[in-house]
Amino acid sequence: MRRLTWFNATSLTLGFAFLYIPMIVVIIYSFNESRLVTVWGGFSIKWYGELLQNEAFLDAAWVTFKVGFFSSIIATILGTMGAYVLVRGGRFYGRTLFSGMIYAPLVMPEVITGLSLLLLFISIGLDRGLFTIVLAHATFSMCYVSVVVSSRLVSFDRSVEEAALDLGCTPFEAFRLVTLPIIAPAVISGWLLALTLSLDDLVIASFVAGPSATTLPIKVFSSIRLGVSPEINALSTILIGLVTIGTIAASLTTKRAVMRRRREEQMAEQAG
Amino acid sequence: MDRHRRHRVGKLMNLRRFSLIAVPYVWLLGLFLVPFLIVFKISLSDIALSIPPYTPTLELSEGWAGFRDFLSQLDFENFEFLATDDLYWKSYLSSVQIALISTLICLAIGFPIAYGMANAPREWQPTLMLLVILPFWTSFLIRVYSLIGILSQEGMLNQFLMWIGLINAPLTILNTNIAVYIGIVYTYVPFMILPIYATLTKLDGSLLEAAEDLGCSRTEAFWRITVPLSKAGIIAGCFLVFIPALGEFVIPSLLGGSETLMIGKVLYEEFFANRDWPVAGAVAVILLLILIIPIVLYQRNEQKMMDADT
Numbered sequence: 001m002r003r004l005t006w007f008n009a010t011s012l013t014l015g016f017a018f019l020y021i022p023m024i025v026v027i028i029y030s031f032n033e034s035r036l037v038t039v040w041g042g043f044s045i046k047w048y049g050e051l052l053q054n055e056a057f058l059d060a061a062w063v064t065f066k067v068g069f070f071s072s073i074i075a076t077i078l079g080t081m082g083a084y085v086l087v088r089g090g091r092f093y094g095r096t097l098f099s100g101m102i103y104a105p106l107v108m109p110e111v112i113t114g115l116s117l118l119l120l121f122i123s124i125g126l127d128r129g130l131f132t133i134v135l136a137h138a139t140f141s142m143c144y145v146s147v148v149v150s151s152r153l154v155s156f157d158r159s160v161e162e163a164a165l166d167l168g169c170t171p172f173e174a175f176r177l178v179t180l181p182i183i184a185p186a187v188i189s190g191w192l193l194a195l196t197l198s199l200d201d202l203v204i205a206s207f208v209a210g211p212s213a214t215t216l217p218i219k220v221f222s223s224i225r226l227g228v229s230p231e232i233n234a235l236s237t238i239l240i241g242l243v244t245i246g247t248i249a250a251s252l253t254t255k256r257a258v259m260r261r262r263r264e265e266q267m268a269e270q271a272g
Numbered sequence: 273m274d275r276h277r278r279h280r281v282g283k284l285m286n287l288r289r290f291s292l293i294a295v296p297y298v299w300l301l302g303l304f305l306v307p308f309l310i311v312f313k314i315s316l317s318d319i320a321l322s323i324p325p326y327t328p329t330l331e332l333s334e335g336w337a338g339f340r341d342f343l344s345q346l347d348f349e350n351f352e353f354l355a356t357d358d359l360y361w362k363s364y365l366s367s368v369q370i371a372l373i374s375t376l377i378c379l380a381i382g383f384p385i386a387y388g389m390a391n392a393p394r395e396w397q398p399t400l401m402l403l404v405i406l407p408f409w410t411s412f413l414i415r416v417y418s419l420i421g422i423l424s425q426e427g428m429l430n431q432f433l434m435w436i437g438l439i440n441a442p443l444t445i446l447n448t449n450i451a452v453y454i455g456i457v458y459t460y461v462p463f464m465i466l467p468i469y470a471t472l473t474k475l476d477g478s479l480l481e482a483a484e485d486l487g488c489s490r491t492e493a494f495w496r497i498t499v500p501l502s503k504a505g506i507i508a509g510c511f512l513v514f515i516p517a518l519g520e521f522v523i524p525s526l527l528g529g530s531e532t533l534m535i536g537k538v539l540y541e542e543f544f545a546n547r548d549w550p551v552a553g554a555v556a557v558i559l560l561l562i563l564i565i566p567i568v569l570y571q572r573n574e575q576k577m578m579d580a581d582t
Contacts, residue, residue, distance in 0.1 A: 015461075020403075022422050038426040078299055081296045082296040098296075108560075116307035116310060119307060142296070142299070221526075251402055
């Protein structure tokens with residue numbers, strides 16, 4: 001029924017070539033022996049070795065990891081709470097303001113978010129460093145988590161929750177035993193999104209980071225400004241590799257979960 | 273359950289509900305709304321050689337008189353300055369222009385890709401989807417970086433163009449506005465593809481068959497059925513590209529040159545290089561005012577899409 005016309009095949013090929021050639025070039029040149037980034041000097045993995053000995057990069061990577069770890073956990077908890085309040089919270093004073101504050105950071109330019117948080121930290125006299133980056137990242141990522149989780153909360157059948165309440169669960173038990181398992185996939189993807197956003201963020205971090213805490217994107221940005229370098233190529237290759245493995249693993253897991261659910265549904269139908 | 277206990281449980285529930293609402297609420301108030309009000313306040317202040325580098329600062333210890341005094345010192349001077357200095361309004365105009373043109377290029381490139389994906393054999397679609405999502409999860413900074421090597425004087429693009437004989441000498445692409453356009457299109461095109469693809473897969477194929485049976489040519493059916501029915505996805509994609517592109521900082525500062533005026537970069541430099549916090553605040557306030565129109569339109573489109581789904 002569906003066939004690939006000549007036009008569609010061309011647009012897909014050109015489109016994906018456009019998306020992937022730059023990254024593939026970076027990956028290829030990360031294995032280049034020569035320091036000159038335009039001349040191929042033979043295969044070598046020496047830049048990976050240099051990268052692993054570069055203290056500044058390793059320190060920055062460790063800071064980034066810590067920030068991502070803490071901020072994504074805070075963002076997941078706050079974001080799930082926020083989603084629950086938005087979808088199940090009923091009416092309360094200032095609800096419109098609350099949903100506005102959940103959605104606004106998604107479209108706020110990063111420079112403004114960064115500037116405003118920095119001015120806040122200065123005016124309350126908070127020393128800039130790891131802690132302020134965690135606060136900043138948790139704040140904007142929680143909004144993304146809220147959006148992801150609330151779309152799942154909206155779509156699921158509320159009567160199972162009500163049944164749990166009727167059968168004597170306290171609201172908290174109903175949440176823990178019924179709601180949470182159902183929304184868990186959304187909470188996990190929200191957490192992954194929060195983690196990626198945090199690991200990736202340059203602009204907000206460069207506003208709120210003090211001299212004591214340099215994240216990997218800040219470090220990479222300042223060395224990119226000096227031009228293309230084989231170490232950055234090696235670092236990019238590692239990061240692209242991690243993301244590729246993660247994305248493929250995530251899609252395989254969801255695929256398997258969907259297949260399992262379909263099988264269970266079929267079995268239930270046959271049994272019934 | 274006796275009445276007394278029920279009363280206590282009710283009270284506990286109220287307390288739980290209250291704290292469930294209060295925790296994210298207070299967090300967002302303190303770390304989103306208040307910071308923004310501070311920006312607004314500083315945009316009305318004057319630059320000063322002190323720490324912090326602006327005046328007046330609010331002295332709560334002086335009580336009501338201090339607050340009145342503080343208010344009387346605020347003015348719109350910085351906004352007047354922005355209006356008279358042509359650097360700023362030129363940057364706003366050129367940001368809007370760059371964001372707008374990049375959005376249109378994204379649409380021109382993204383629509384055929386989304387269309388090709390939606391019409392590809394069904395068993396390919398998860399893989400194609402994965403191929404669009406993968407760049408989306410990959411570090412933004414690294415994707416911009418990967419373009420630097422391609423676009424430079426000795427880069428692959430120039431070598432390729434010279435190899436096929438289109439040009440004789442390398443072109444200067446990096447550090448020009450052209451590189452900024454390429455950078456924005458390259459990094460944001462997945463945001464265009466995904467919503468359009470989502471609406472195209474929902475499209476009922478029998479409509480197209482009916483149109484062809486009734487004598488429409490393929491192209492006519494495309495323009496009269498496919499395009500109008502994917503309008504919501506097109507609009508969503510356009511805003512998802514336009515809104516972040518307008519305040520973009522990384523792309524103009526890495527790929528652009530001295531001729532590139534984008535407001536995100538101006539704000540950053542005003543704050544860090546010139547240390548003029550009040551002007552940086554005013555620049556931010558106006559950028560937000562410009563963004564309110566597309567944001568409201570985008571929200572309305574999302575609402576319409578949600579209503580159409582239910």
